[in-house]
Amino acid sequence: MTHLISARDLRASYSGKVALDGVSFDIEEGASFALLGPNGAGKTTLINILCTLHRPDSGSVSVAGHDALRYPRRARRNIGVVFQTSSLDDRLTARENLEFHGLVHGLPGRRRETRIRQVLELVGLEEWEDDVVRTFSGGMRRRLEIARALMHEPKILFLDEPTVGLDAQTRQQIWQYLDRLRREWSLTVLTTTHYIEEVEDADVVCIIDHGKIIAQGSPERLKGEYGRRWLQVDTIDAATLEDVQARFPEAQVIGVRSIVVPAESADPEMFRKGTFEGKIMEVRHREPTLESVFLSLTGRELRDRADPGKVANGRGERR
Structure with missing residues (x-):
């Protein structure tokens, strides 16, 4: 298959701090490629370089x-x-x-008019084409942003x-649109997300931390090679959770009163x-799961998960 993106030995730093430390990978034509990593891992720097928004200190990048x-x-x-972050002009339709x-x-x-009709139909917004964007729900805005990104027929x-800030139902709808896009338009898609479950069906998952790629492969391969079985322990209070954490150094807190312990380290009884x-x-x-792979490789969950409750609804916003 053809490599639509090839990166070789990318290195970048800011104010003496290393952001990327020798990153290399290929993305095949038509593939779904997921980039996972905690905040500060180097994802944003890498995406900016691939999108030609930032120049690396060294290395090479081929795009299409x-x-x-x-x-x-x-x-x-x-x-x-x-x-x-949304970059639509909400004063326009x-x-x-x-x-x-x-x-x-x-x-x-003429081509512009054809593409507008095509992409609006693709994301199911043809009935609202003349409505001002500020009246749109978060999900509708995201669908419009996808339509806009496709206007010039990118590869x-x-x-x-x-799907940051969207409720679970809208997130699912967005991914349905994206899956349809890949099938019908043969798009190559690179995704970053804090919702690991959203990329369980990706062709390739790439995990980056501290500026280095620490694992790469299909979800099944990563789960087989790095995944661990865990015991999830739901405690009655925070004090008990702290006791469990103190007893098992490898335990990872995953909720206010929930913690996971490596299955080989403990017996449920x-x-x-x-x-x-x-x-x-x-x-x-x-x-x-991919979550357990991430825990095993980085020792922590993806930080700063998006909180849908923090996204404000404007007055008159559609749902």
């Missing part, structure tokens, strides 16, 4: 066959980007936002936290008697 460092404008013609994007990319009038779609008797609500096994 173009040297992205020497010919960034050629590379940009082949990529569409959905940013984590959906159509006007798409029209402006088409003008920026130099699409001629590669970058999705930086595409020990939490039902002795020191913990009467203090544990439930103990259950957790089979290897």
Whole structure:
């Protein structure tokens, strides 16, 4: 298969702090590639380099066959980007936002009109094309941003936290649209997300931490190679959780009163008697998941998960 993106030995630093330390990888044409890592791991720097927004200290990047460092404008013609923070003009209508994007990319009038109709239909917003964006719900805005990113027919779609701040139902809908996109348009998709469960079906998952790629492969391969079985222990209070954490150094807190312990380190029965008797609500096994892979490799969960409750609804916003 053709490599649409190839990165070799990328290095970058800010104020003496290393952001990327020799990162190399390839992304095949038509693949779904997920980039996972905690905040500060180097994801943002890497995405900015691939999108030609930042120049590395050293290394090389090829995007759709173009040297992205020497010919960034050629590379940009082949990529569409959905940013984590909305960049729509909410004073304009959906159509006007798409029209402006088409003008920026130099699409001629007739082609621009055709593309507006196509992408609005693709994301199910054709009925709202003349409505002002500030009346849209978070999910509708995200769908419009996906439509906008596709206006100029890119080969590669970058999705930086595409479902951040959205409720579970809307997140599922967004991924359904994206799956349809890949099937019908043969897009290559690179995604960053804090919701690991969203990339369980990705072709390749790449885990980055401290500026280095520490694991890469299909979800099943990573689970088989790095996944661990854990016991999830739900305690009655925070004090008991602290007692469990003190007894098992490798334990990881995953909630206010929940913690996971490596299955090889503990027996479920020990939490039902002795020191913990009467203090544990439930103990259950957790089979290897991408989450467990991440825990095993980095020693922690993805930090700063998005809180849908923090996203404000504007007055008159559709749901």
